[in-house]
Amino acid sequence: MAKNASLIVKMAAVLSLFLMLVVLSEARFTIDGVQKAKSAVNVVCNEVVGVAAGEDCSIISQEFKLSLASFLAINPNINCESVFVGQWVCIDGST
Numbered sequence: 709m710a711k712n713a714s715l716i717v718k719m720a721a722v723l724s725l726f727l728m729l730v731v732l733s734e735a736r737f738t739i740d741g742v743q744k745a746k747s748a749v750n751v752v753c754n755e756v757v758g759v760a761a762g763e764d765c766s767i768i769s770q771e772f773k774l775s776l777a778s779f780l781a782i783n784p785n786i787n788c789e790s791v792f793v794g795q796w797v798c799i800d801g802s803t
Contacts, residue, residue, distance in 0.1 A: 751782055753798035761793050772799040 759768065765788035769779035780786065782801035791797075 751784055751798070751801055751803050753782060753801040755798070755800035756796045757799050759791050759793055759795045759797060764788060764791055768797060768799070774799065 757768075757772075763771075765779060765783075765786065766776055769776045772779075774782075779797075779799075780788075781803045782798045786797065
C-alpha cells in the first residue's frame with residue numbers, strides 16, 4: 709500500500725509541474741502577443757479636425773481626399789458607428 713501511495717504522490721507532483729509549465733508558457737505567449745500588437749500600431753498624427761454635425765468616417769475621409777482605409781489607419785481607435793460632434797480625428801498622419 710505504501711508503494712502505491714508513494715507512486716500516486718510522485719505522479720501528482722509530475723502532473724502539477726507539467727500544468728505549471730503549460731500555464732506559464734500560455735501566459736508568456738499572451739504577454740508577448742499583447743506587446744507585439746501594441747507596438748504594431750505606431751501612428752503619428754500631423755493634423756486633426758473636429759467632427760461636424762452629419763459627418764461620419766466616410767464623409768470625413770472623402771472631404772480630406774483620404775481612402776477610408778487610410779483614414780482608419782491613422783485613427784486606429786475610432787468607432788465609426790458612434791462618431792460624435794466635436795470629436796477630434798486625425799486627417800494627416802502616418803502609420
